[in-house]
Amino acid sequence: MAQVSRNKQVILTDYVTGFPKQSDMNIVDSTITLKIPEGSNDLVLLKNLYLSCDPYLRILMTKDTTAELGALTPGSPLTGFGVSKVVESRDPDYKKDDLVWGMTKWEEYSLIPTAQILFKIEHTDVPLSYYTGILGMPGMTAYAGFFEVGSPKKGENVFVSAASGAVGQLVGQFAKLHGCYVVGSAGTKEKVDLLKNKFGYDEAFNYKEEPDLNAVLKKYFPEGIDIYFENVGGKTLDAVLLNMRVHGRIPVCGMISQYNLDQPEGVTNLAHIIYKRVRVEGFAVFEYYHLYTKFLEFVLPLIREGKIAYVEDVAEGLENGPAALIGLFTGQNVGKQVVVVAHD
Amino acid sequence: MAQVSRNKQVILTDYVTGFPKQSDMNIVDSTITLKIPEGSNDLVLLKNLYLSCDPYLRILMTKDTTAELGALTPGSPLTGFGVSKVVESRDPDYKKDDLVWGMTKWEEYSLIPTAQILFKIEHTDVPLSYYTGILGMPGMTAYAGFFEVGSPKKGENVFVSAASGAVGQLVGQFAKLHGCYVVGSAGTKEKVDLLKNKFGYDEAFNYKEEPDLNAVLKKYFPEGIDIYFENVGGKTLDAVLLNMRVHGRIPVCGMISQYNLDQPEGVTNLAHIIYKRVRVEGFAVFEYYHLYTKFLEFVLPLIREGKIAYVEDVAEGLENGPAALIGLFTGQNVGKQVVVVAHD
Numbered sequence: 115m116a117q118v119s120r121n122k123q124v125i126l127t128d129y130v131t132g133f134p135k136q137s138d139m140n141i142v143d144s145t146i147t148l149k150i151p152e153g154s155n156d157l158v159l160l161k162n163l164y165l166s167c168d169p170y171l172r173i174l175m176t177k178d179t180t181a182e183l184g185a186l187t188p189g190s191p192l193t194g195f196g197v198s199k200v201v202e203s204r205d206p207d208y209k210k211d212d213l214v215w216g217m218t219k220w221e222e223y224s225l226i227p228t229a230q231i232l233f234k235i236e237h238t239d240v241p242l243s244y245y246t247g248i249l250g251m252p253g254m255t256a257y258a259g260f261f262e263v264g265s266p267k268k269g270e271n272v273f274v275s276a277a278s279g280a281v282g283q284l285v286g287q288f289a290k291l292h293g294c295y296v297v298g299s300a301g302t303k304e305k306v307d308l309l310k311n312k313f314g315y316d317e318a319f320n321y322k323e324e325p326d327l328n329a330v331l332k333k334y335f336p337e338g339i340d341i342y343f344e345n346v347g348g349k350t351l352d353a354v355l356l357n358m359r360v361h362g363r364i365p366v367c368g369m370i371s372q373y374n375l376d377q378p379e380g381v382t383n384l385a386h387i388i389y390k391r392v393r394v395e396g397f398a399v400f401e402y403y404h405l406y407t408k409f410l411e412f413v414l415p416l417i418r419e420g421k422i423a424y425v426e427d428v429a430e431g432l433e434n435g436p437a438a439l440i441g442l443f444t445g446q447n448v449g450k451q452v453v454v455v456a457h458d
Numbered sequence: 459m460a461q462v463s464r465n466k467q468v469i470l471t472d473y474v475t476g477f478p479k480q481s482d483m484n485i486v487d488s489t490i491t492l493k494i495p496e497g498s499n500d501l502v503l504l505k506n507l508y509l510s511c512d513p514y515l516r517i518l519m520t521k522d523t524t525a526e527l528g529a530l531t532p533g534s535p536l537t538g539f540g541v542s543k544v545v546e547s548r549d550p551d552y553k554k555d556d557l558v559w560g561m562t563k564w565e566e567y568s569l570i571p572t573a574q575i576l577f578k579i580e581h582t583d584v585p586l587s588y589y590t591g592i593l594g595m596p597g598m599t600a601y602a603g604f605f606e607v608g609s610p611k612k613g614e615n616v617f618v619s620a621a622s623g624a625v626g627q628l629v630g631q632f633a634k635l636h637g638c639y640v641v642g643s644a645g646t647k648e649k650v651d652l653l654k655n656k657f658g659y660d661e662a663f664n665y666k667e668e669p670d671l672n673a674v675l676k677k678y679f680p681e682g683i684d685i686y687f688e689n690v691g692g693k694t695l696d697a698v699l700l701n702m703r704v705h706g707r708i709p710v711c712g713m714i715s716q717y718n719l720d721q722p723e724g725v726t727n728l729a730h731i732i733y734k735r736v737r738v739e740g741f742a743v744f745e746y747y748h749l750y751t752k753f754l755e756f757v758l759p760l761i762r763e764g765k766i767a768y769v770e771d772v773a774e775g776l777e778n779g780p781a782a783l784i785g786l787f788t789g790q791n792v793g794k795q796v797v798v799v800a801h802d
Contacts, residue, residue, distance in 0.1 A: 387740035
C-alpha cells in the first residue's frame, strides 16, 4: 500500500495588492500519497529540495495579470522554479532518484506534469542549490539577456541595476569576462561592497544614497552607457535614458521597483530612445532554453576554476519561504534567495 | 561682377520653450552674392524651392539639446530638409540647374557645404515638392521604420499614430500593401476621414474624442497590436503598451506630443515590455539612406500607377513658413506640410 506522507505547503491565501506580506501566504500541513495515481502517466512525483525566490512571482500574484506567464491561484501552493528529486516516474527519461530542475510547487512533495521538468541535472560536483540560480533560470536569464539580447562588444560600457541579485551578479561578471567596463547599483553598503570586492564590478553605488541618479551615472559613464541591463524600472530607468549612448541597448529583464505599486511610476525620458537610437527589448528566458547546454559548457568551467563568484542567501525550511520571498521586494536578500525544503 | 540678390530668411530669434510661436522666428530681408567665394570649393550655391516642415525641428530649437541631430542657432536661419536648384557648384557631381534634396536653410538662396546635399533628383515626372515628403526624408523614414525596424509580416496588426502626417500616411499604406490590418489615430474628423477614405486604413479614430485610449485600442485590436509605429509618445504610447502582442515591435520614429512640454508625460506601463517581450527601437532615417535607390524603385511605380495616395499641405511663400511649422504642433496641417519658396 502506498505510503502517505505529511506534505507541508505554502499556500497563496489571496491575490496580493501592494507589497506582499506574510498574511498573503499560509503554511499548511497537508498530506500526500507517495504514488502516482493509476492512469496518470503524464505525471511525475517529486521530492522538492530547493525552491527559487524570483521577483517575477510577484507579477503572478496579481489578479487578472496581463503577463502571459501563467498565474498563481489563491488556495493553492505557490508555483515556481525548484530543484527536486524524482520519487516516481513513468516517463523513461526520468527514473527514481534522478535530480531535476523545472517548475514545481512550494511544498515538500509535488505531483506535477512531467512536462514541467525542464532539465535533468547531470553535474553534481557543484552545489545542487546552484540549479535555482547560476545554473538554473537566473543564470540562463543573465546569459541570454546579456549576450543574446544585449549584443555586447568588448570595451563597451555596461550598467546593471539590482546588481548583486541572482541575475545581476552574473551579468556583471559575464560583462567583465567579455572585456566590458561595468558599473552596478544596489540598495545597501554591504551589497555595494560585494559588487566591488567579490563580483569585480569596476564601480558600484547605493542608489538609495544618491539624490541625483542622473549625476551619478554621468560620473561613472562620462561617455554614456552602451548596455543597461534593466532589472528595476522606474526612476533608475528614467535616469539611464538620459545617459545612453547612440545605438545603446536595454535588455529588459525585470522592473522589480514597479511590481508592488498600484500605479507604476511614470518614465519621462523616453524621447531619448529616438535621440540615441536605443533598442529596448523585453525578453523571457524560456525562449532561450535551447542554449542551455552551450551555457553549461560556458559557465561550469568558470565555477570549477573559481573564475566566477556566486552568492546565495539561503533560508532553511519551507516555513521560512514566505519571508524569504517577501524580502526580495524590500532588498533583504544578499545574492540569490533560495529556500531549502530538504537537503536530499 | 557677381550678382547680389535679396535673400529673404527665416531667422530663429531665440531658443524655444513650450510650444513654438511666431515671435520665435523672424522674417528678414538679407542679401547674398550669387557666387561661391574663391577658395570655397567645398560649398555649393543653391536656390531653395521647397522646404520641409518636420516635427524633429522642434527638438533642435531647444538649448543644449541632448539629441545628437545638430542644433539650430539663434540669430541664424533655420536649417532643414529642402528641394533646391543648383545655382553654382565646383563639384563635378553637381552642375548648374541640377535639382537636389538635402539639408538646406530657410532662405531663398543658400551657400552650404556640398556634403549637405543628400541626393540629386533624377525623376521629375512627379511633383518636385514630393522630395520633401514621399520621395524624401519622410518617405525613407516610413519605409525604413516600417520594413527595416518593424519587420512586418503579412496579416499582422499595425497601429499608426499621427497617421495622416507626412510619415504616418505612408506607413499605413505600406502596411496595407504588405497585407496587414491597419488602424490609425489622428486629431480631427477631417483627418480620420482621410485615413479611412483616402489612405485605405481599415479603421481610424480621433484620439481627442476618445476618453479611454486603452478601450478604443482593445476595440480595434481584440487580438492585440503586432507593430505600433510610434510618432507621438505620451498617453498614446502608454495605452498601446497595454495592448501589445507577444513579440510586438515599436519602431520609435517620433514623440511629437512631448517635444513642447517642459516636463514630459510619464509613461507607466513599461513593464508590459517584459510581459509581452516587446522590442522598442529608436531609429534615425540617415542610417538608412543606402536603401534610397531601392526605396525609389519601390515607391515611384506606386505613385505613377496611382496605387499610393499622398496628401500635402502647402504653404506659399517663405513668410508663411513659421506659421506652417508651428501648425505641426497644434495639428493644423493635413498631410505633409511643405513651404514653397519658389516654384522653379
